[in-house]
Amino acid sequence: xxxxxxxxxxxxxxxxxxxxxxxxxxxxxxxxxxxxxxxxxxxxxxxxxxxxxxxxxxxxxxxxxxxxxxxxxxxxxxxxxxxxxxxxxxxxxxxxxxxxxxxxxxxxxxxxxxxxxxxxxxxxxxxxxxxxxxxxxxxxxxxxxxxxxxxxxxxxxxxxxxxxxxxxxxxxxxxxxxxxxxxxxxxxxxxxxxxxxxxxxxxxxxxxxxxxxxxxxxxxxxxxxxxxxxxxxxxxxxxxxxxxxxxxxxxxxxxxxxxxxxxxxxxxxxxxxxxxxxxxxxxxxxxxxxxxxxxxxxxxxxxxxxxxxxxxxxxxxxxxxxxxxxxxxxxxxxxxxxxxxxxxxxxxxxxxxxxxxxxxxxxxxxxxxxxxxxxxxxxxxxxxxxxxxxxxxxxxxxxxxxxxxxxxxxxxxxxxxxxxxxxxxxxxxxxxxxxxxxxxxxxxxxxxxxxxxxxxxxxxxxxxxxxxxxxxxxxxxxxxxxxxxxxxxxxxxxxxxxxxxxxxxxxxxxxxxxxxxxxxxxxxxxxxxxxxxxxxxxxxxxxxxxxxxxxx
Numbered sequence: 001x002x003x004x005x006x007x008x009x010x011x012x013x014x015x016x017x018x019x020x021x022x023x024x025x026x027x028x029x030x031x032x033x034x035x036x037x038x039x040x041x042x043x044x045x046x047x048x049x050x051x052x053x054x055x056x057x058x059x060x061x062x063x064x065x066x067x068x069x070x071x072x073x074x075x076x077x078x079x080x081x082x083x084x085x086x087x088x089x090x091x092x093x094x095x096x097x098x099x100x101x102x103x104x105x106x107x108x109x110x111x112x113x114x115x116x117x118x119x120x121x122x123x124x125x126x127x128x129x130x131x132x133x134x135x136x137x138x139x140x141x142x143x144x145x146x147x148x149x150x151x152x153x154x155x156x157x158x159x160x161x162x163x164x165x166x167x168x169x170x171x172x173x174x175x176x177x178x179x180x181x182x183x184x185x186x187x188x189x190x191x192x193x194x195x196x197x198x199x200x201x202x203x204x205x206x207x208x209x210x211x212x213x214x215x216x217x218x219x220x221x222x223x224x225x226x227x228x229x230x231x232x233x234x235x236x237x238x239x240x241x242x243x244x245x246x247x248x249x250x251x252x253x254x255x256x257x258x259x260x261x262x263x264x265x266x267x268x269x270x271x272x273x274x275x276x277x278x279x280x281x282x283x284x285x286x287x288x289x290x291x292x293x294x295x296x297x298x299x300x301x302x303x304x305x306x307x308x309x310x311x312x313x314x315x316x317x318x319x320x321x322x323x324x325x326x327x328x329x330x331x332x333x334x335x336x337x338x339x340x341x342x343x344x345x346x347x348x349x350x351x352x353x354x355x356x357x358x359x360x361x362x363x364x365x366x367x368x369x370x371x372x373x374x375x376x377x378x379x380x381x382x383x384x385x386x387x388x389x390x391x392x393x394x395x396x397x398x399x400x401x402x403x404x405x406x407x408x409x410x411x412x413x414x415x416x417x418x419x420x421x422x423x424x425x426x427x428x429x430x431x432x433x434x435x436x437x438x439x440x441x442x443x444x445x446x447x448x449x450x451x452x453x454x455x456x457x458x459x460x461x462x463x464x465x466x467x468x469x470x471x472x473x474x475x476x477x478x479x480x481x482x483x484x485x486x487x488x489x490x491x492x493x494x495x496x497x498x499x500x501x502x503x504x505x506x507x508x509x510x511x512x513x514x515x516x517x518x519x520x521x522x523x524x525x526x527x528x529x530x531x532x533x534x535x536x537x538x539x540x541x542x543x544x545x546x547x548x549x550x551x552x
Contacts, residue, residue: 002030004173005047005055013054013089017045017140036060036163037520038156038362042134042143045086052142055172057090060144061097062175063166064128068103072127076104078192080117081132082226082291083252084142087111090132092180094144099188100178109191111252113226113292115401118151119200120192122398125149133291136263137522139256151398152367156500200396200403201234207394208407211240213414217282219273220406221246223262224253225290231406238407246276256290264289264296265389267308274298274306283422284413286406293400294389297409299423307424311389312342312439312530316430317423318383318391318405319345321412323352331380334373336366339499340528341387343512344430344437351434354382360481360502361517361526363390367398387441387528437512438536442527443519444548451523457551458525459516462505470507470514471542473531479506514543 009015018026029048034041034056041060043052049059068075079094081087088111095105106124114131121129129147137143146154146162154162169175183189220243222228228250235243249258249272256262259269264287273285277300286297298308309317319335326333334355337345349356359365366384373379374395384392390400393408416422446454463482468475468489479486479497481504487494506515512531519526527548529540 002048005030008055008173009047011054012047013086013093014045014047014051018047021046033167036063036159036166038154038159038364040143040145040153042137042141042522044140045142049172052086052090054090054093055175057093057144058097058175058177059169059172060146060166061094061177062101062169063162064130064146065098065101065103067162067165068127069101074104075102075127076106076124077128077130078106078117078120078124078126079130079132080108080112080114080120082113083111083224083254084132084134084290085139085254086142087132087254090142090144091130093177094130094132095189096177096180096183097175099183100176105183105189106192107189111226113230113403114145114399115293115397115403116197116200116230118147118397118399118401119203120196121147121149122151122396123196123199124192131291135291136261136265136289136294138261139254147399150367150371152371153362153364153399155364155368197230201230201237203394203396204234204404204407205238207396207404208238208411211235211238211407211411211414213418214240214242216242216284216410216414216417217280218243218410218413219246219277219280219282219285220244220250221269221273221285221287222250222252222292223259223264223269223287223289224249224251224256225262225288225292226252227288227292227403227406230403231288234403234407235410240407240410243410244276244280244282246273248272262290264294265311267298270296270298270306270308274300278304283417284410286409288402288406289389292402295391295402295405295409296389297423301422301424309423309427310439311387311441312345313427314389315341315345315383315385315387315391316348317412317426318385318393318408319348319352319354320426320430321415322382322393322408323354325412326380326382329380331378333380333382335382336369336384338362338366338386339504339506340515340517340526341385341530342437342439343530343532344435344439348430348434358499360499361386361504362520363392363400365500366392370395370398387439435532437530437532440529440536440540442529442540442544443522443524444527444544445522445524447523454551455518455523455525458548459503459505459518461547461551462516467507470509471539471546473509473511473533475507475509477508479508481505
């Protein structure tokens with residue numbers, strides 16, 4: 001098998017990456033096949049069926065074409081790509097195979113963001129969407145995310161169906177992809193029109209309205225990704241010019257040269273933005289991740305100090321400030337959030353008389369609920385969000401959308417500034433009046449086959465042992481989303497959970513909750529803590545020591 005791949009190494013698109021790998025790394029690509037999961041495919045570059053290359057991309061494309069042709073008479077697919085290595089090349093591979101198999105491919109000519117892809121699928125009434133991205137993963141990763149006709153990522157059942165098509169394809173190196181230029185001339189591959197981008201921009205401007213106050217200067221950085229120049233265009237068209245761009249960090253570059261990881265969840269990525277804020281006397285630094293679905297920000301004060309806001313805190317701020325903005329709207333307001341989002345979000349919503357909709361982790365579940373609610377004209381979405389820095393205020397896209405949220409944040413920052421207030425003042429007011437829950441997410445990594453086994457053992461210990469207390473806190477109930485049951489510890493009764501099954505366990509305490517969930521895209525287990533305690537660091541350290549590090 002390896003010989004067949006090596007014979008076509010020049011066609012693989014990954015020759016330079018493969019030749020820089022060790023022999024062990026090279027062989028890893030031939031030990032397994034890439035599996036199409038609920039978040040699509042995400043992997044490192046290399047040769048073989050277990051790595052990302054032209055042939056494994058073609059395999060996904062052919063499986064998608066077969067799936068769509070079985071479901072629709074004439075299907076069209078929108079394809080976008082980000083600034084990562086090989087993203088554009090992979091997008092052309094996808095388009096060529098789809099078009100060669102009777103599916104019209106609508107392709108972007110330049111890099112675009114994930115929310116733009118989601119919007120375009122809906123706007124063009126396409127049957128599916130493809131985003132070539134690995135989001136905020138390290139630079140040696142890329143991936144393929146598949147979207148349904150509503151513009152949301154595939155739900156598990158649809159993902160399994162597509163997986164079956166992909167997995168039945170046995171020889172990726174022999175897939176015919178058609179000649180790209182010929183398919184373009186035949187209109188089987190089409191380039192997306194500027195009208196789609198203009199419509200997306202207009203929807204965002206409609207959401208934000210206007211930014212009346214313009215005193216607070218803002219620093220923008222795309223972390224070498226896709227949010228610029230689109231964001232600066234939107235702000236300029238809204239007559240807001242009081243921003244500066246961190247140019248070095250906003251140059252599209254798959255190497256991500258200015259950051260260790262291009263993720264706004266990591267405060268370290270703001271170092272250049274902080275420096276520019278000091279130089280320009282800016283009060284806010286906003287960063288987006290490479291495919292512009294996530295955002296993060298740091299606030300700067302007159303005494304030249306800074307405050308970083310975590311994903312939960314940003315969600316709380318947006319909830320409160322958007323509620324205040326929509327105070328005169330009489331529609332019934334609701335939020336949608338994941339079950340691992342801060343306990344405080346639910347309590348804040350209750351204090352505002354806002355309906356709470358909890359869904360499983362993954363924005364696809366938020367998208368699905370928004371689709372169900374779209375025809376309920378007397379309801380107003382306040383905010384849809386996850387703790388992992390993903391937010392949506394207007395469901396024009398059905399994925400996390402940093403592009404629409406940044407102008408809204410700037411509007412709120414300026415309104416607060418007008419009244420002598422800051423985001424810090426606002427979050428402290430929430431803590432004082434609703435409760436000071438402390439939130440922390442850990443993601444210990446366990447590589448390789450042994451890592452997979454260790455993650456399974458970690459989850460198993462919580463499912464197969466009687467646990468009444470964790471880190472000195474009494475367990476009130478245990479929600480196991482894999483079994484679909486919630487168990488009341490005090491009286492021993494069980495009841496059914498209403499959400500779909502997933503490999504997630506949540507422990508409920510008087511103080512809040514702790515949740516555990518293996519990642520679907522990376523060799524990690526996610527640990528979520530949302531607790532009203534004095535020392536969250538002591539709790540998380542003790543939990544890791546007792547339940548993670550000691551598992552062999």
